[in-house]
Amino acid sequence: MRKRNNNLPIFKNVEITDLAAEGKAIAKINIEDSNKKDFVVFVENCIPGDVVDIQIKKKQRNFMEGIPILFHKYSEIRVEAKCIHFGICGGCKWQSIPYQAQLQYKQKQVNDQFRHLGKFEMPQAEEILASKKEYFYRNKLEYTFSDKRWLTKEEMGDESIKDLDALGFHIPGKFDKVLDITECHLQPSPSDEIRLAVRSFAKENDLSFFNVREQSGFLRNLIIRNTSIGHLMVIVSFFYNEKGKRELLLNFLTSKFSNISSLMYVINPKKNDTITDLPVNLYKGNDFIIEQMEDLKFKIGPKSFYQTNSEQAYQLYCLVREYASFEGNEIVYDLYTGTGTIANFISRKVKKVVGIEYVPEAIEDAIENSKINDIQNTVFYAGDMKDILNKEFIDINGKPDVVILDPPRAGVHPDVIDSILLTGANKIVYVSCNAATQARDIQLLSEQYKVVKSRPVDMFPQTAHVENIVLLVKK
Numbered sequence: 001m002r003k004r005n006n007n008l009p010i011f012k013n014v015e016i017t018d019l020a021a022e023g024k025a026i027a028k029i030n031i032e033d034s035n036k037k038d039f040v041v042f043v044e045n046c047i048p049g050d051v052v053d054i055q056i057k058k059k060q061r062n063f064m065e066g067i068p069i070l071f072h073k074y075s076e077i078r079v080e081a082k083c084i085h086f087g088i089c090g091g092c093k094w095q096s097i098p099y100q101a102q103l104q105y106k107q108k109q110v111n112d113q114f115r116h117l118g119k120f121e122m123p124q125a126e127e128i129l130a131s132k133k134e135y136f137y138r139n140k141l142e143y144t145f146s147d148k149r150w151l152t153k154e155e156m157g158d159e160s161i162k163d164l165d166a167l168g169f170h171i172p173g174k175f176d177k178v179l180d181i182t183e184c185h186l187q188p189s190p191s192d193e194i195r196l197a198v199r200s201f202a203k204e205n206d207l208s209f210f211n212v213r214e215q216s217g218f219l220r221n222l223i224i225r226n227t228s229i230g231h232l233m234v235i236v237s238f239f240y241n242e243k244g245k246r247e248l249l250l251n252f253l254t255s256k257f258s259n260i261s262s263l264m265y266v267i268n269p270k271k272n273d274t275i276t277d278l279p280v281n282l283y284k285g286n287d288f289i290i291e292q293m294e295d296l297k298f299k300i301g302p303k304s305f306y307q308t309n310s311e312q313a314y315q316l317y318c319l320v321r322e323y324a325s326f327e328g329n330e331i332v333y334d335l336y337t338g339t340g341t342i343a344n345f346i347s348r349k350v351k352k353v354v355g356i357e358y359v360p361e362a363i364e365d366a367i368e369n370s371k372i373n374d375i376q377n378t379v380f381y382a383g384d385m386k387d388i389l390n391k392e393f394i395d396i397n398g399k400p401d402v403v404i405l406d407p408p409r410a411g412v413h414p415d416v417i418d419s420i421l422l423t424g425a426n427k428i429v430y431v432s433c434n435a436a437t438q439a440r441d442i443q444l445l446s447e448q449y450k451v452v453k454s455r456p457v458d459m460f461p462q463t464a465h466v467e468n469i470v471l472l473v474k475k
Contacts, residue, residue, distance in 0.1 A: 008056045013072055016043060016050040019105045021113065021436065023093050023464030024065075027054065041066055045087055047097050049075025077101050082135065083185050088152060090172035091186065092462035103128050103458060106466040110456045113435035120446040125468075126455040129315055134461045136188040137309045139226050139291075143167050143195055144273065145202075145219040146178035147209040165209045167199040167222065176212045191224050194234060194257060198222060201252050210239055218245060221273055225300065228310045231289035233262040235302050237275060241267045250283050261285045264302050276303055276361075293317070296373050298341060304365050305338050309459045316431065316457050316467060317345045320404060323429045323453070323471040326350050330401040333423065335389070335416070340366025340380060342404060342431075347375045354397045355380040356388055386415035394423055405430040411437030417444045428472040433459075435468050442470065450475050 011029050018026040025046035028038040040063040043054055051073035054066040081087070081095035094102050107128045114122050131137060149166030168181030180199075183192060202209070202219055210217035221237035234253060238246055246265065253263060263284040266275045280287075280302040291298045291306060293314050300306050307313035320342060324332075326349040334343040337355030339362050347353050347370070355378065357363050363382040370378045379397070381388055394400075403425040405412060411434065412420075420428065428449060432438035435456075442451060449472040457467040 008059065010056070010069070011041070011054045011066075014041070014052055014054050016046045016048050016052065016075070018048055019109070019464070021109050021464065025050070039064065043068060045093075047075050047078055047094075049073075049077055084183060085179060085181060088150070088171070089169055089179050089181070091169060091184075094464060095462050099130075099134050099461060102461065103130055106458060106464070107456055109464070109466060110435045110454075110468050114439045114454075116439075117436055118439035118443055120443055120451065122451050123453060126453060128456040128458055128466070129312075129319070131309065131312045131458045131461050133309075133311065135185040137311065137461065138186040139228075139306065139310050140308050141184070141187045141191060141224055142273075143181070143222045143224075144170060144178050145209040145217070145221065146176075147211050147217055148176070148178075150174070150177045150179045163203075165199070165203060167195055167202075167209070187224065188226065190232070190257060190259070191226070194224055194253070195222060197256055198236075198249070198253070201249065205245075205248060207245055207249060215239075215271065218242065219249075220268055221275075223302075225289060227289050227291040227300070229290065229292050230259075231261045231291075232257075232259055233264065233289045233300070233302065234260050235264045235266065235275075235280065237266045237268045237273070239267075240269060254284050262287060262289050262302075266302075293341075293345060296344060296369075298339070298344070298369050299365065299372060300339075301365065303361055305362060306341065307459070312457065312459050313341070316459070316469065317342055319455060319457065319469050320429050320431060321346055321349060323469060324402050324404070324427060326402070331398045332402045332404060333389075333397075333400040333425070334404045334406075335385060335412075335420075336405065336407045337366060337380065338362050338406070340369055340378065342406060343378055343380070344369050344373060344375055346404075347378050350402075351377065352398065353378045354400070356385055357382060358384060386413050386419065389416060389419040389423075391422065399423060400425045402427045402429065404428075405432075405441075407432070407437075409434040409437065412441045414444065417441060420445065421448055424474070426474050430470045430472065432468050432470075433465065435466070438468060438470065442472065445472060448475060449473065 014027045016025045024042040027041045042065045044067050052068040053070040055069045056064050056066040058065040086095050146166045150171050166178040166180035168179045171177040208217040210220045220239045223235040225233040266280045288299045288301045330350040332350050332353045334355040337343050337357045343353040343355040360382040363380045366380045452471045454470040459467050
């Protein structure tokens, strides 16, 4: 170990031994002047088996964070990343890990979280469900315009570079820095073609790119959504309303890409990029696209939430249905129902589905999706779960036989846990994108419920993210 003048040390010849839940690599270091052996260091851009020199960037009481400054040895499992932006763009940090190894680490990640945080009996998890597509699996991407693009190390100091406009992704942790993307392997064609054509057309026609610090520029965001049956939605976000320039770009998209089934735009003068609180205007086609799952159709609007890996979402919902093992006469509560995708998917296998969701617009989508599929045994409520789900609600809607949980990353509010216990449901099927909060919540439920089985599901290849599904039954 040696130190630079910033008093943060450099550790030399350190082997990377594991991967953390958030995707960073893990090394363990013995520190001479500390009683801590195997001090944990989280390291960017490494994989198990790499041997590196680590520059510490942040030091906490129980761990440190660092970056590799020299590779002495590359891991034997390391593969060449598919994307030319790998290592700069923060989207697919695991591209250098073979897919089978990614699956193994994700399975281990879930097992470790439950072992460390879950103080309850947990049977061996089933084998992780792999995604059939390792690339080009996303049905939605959002790109950002910027007139001050991120320069690579090779470009820094090159005064000949004049074109600083970018249409791409934010650099991780840099709200004002955008990497200009020339290729992306996450969303299928014509996502790349549309982005590149829009960038080129905007440059040729002097349409200014956004500057987030100065709050200036015309072009702000580009959102592309697609479905498995070939529908395509494009939304362009403008900082201000200038009809001539706006229609110039939208007419170009109309003529260049005849397969766009929904072309929309939004005027966003705010200081953030979100459009959920803004009107989205239809320019061409329909104000929605259709996704299909078995014989069901799901209407997706510009603000609708839909799982971003459509094919793997279908596999996940099939697992939910399998774990619940419906007999046909059940009342099911689908909590955090979103746009009612799971509720509508299982509706024909049960007596009644009751969906609850905080976002009113999502509930409107859920009701609409029941209508277009002629589903008449669903009912949806918008509001705060901990306020809605009470004894009076249960008396009105009936005692649930099965509760399905699919909460956000933060997990289930303790008051909602109490309400779930109040229902006395025979089964709980818990779907989570965060095994840590899932383990915490199951611990709270374990007084009345036991875990019967669980299975991780890989929704996002090339990333550290993993879903997990757990079946609990009443003791």
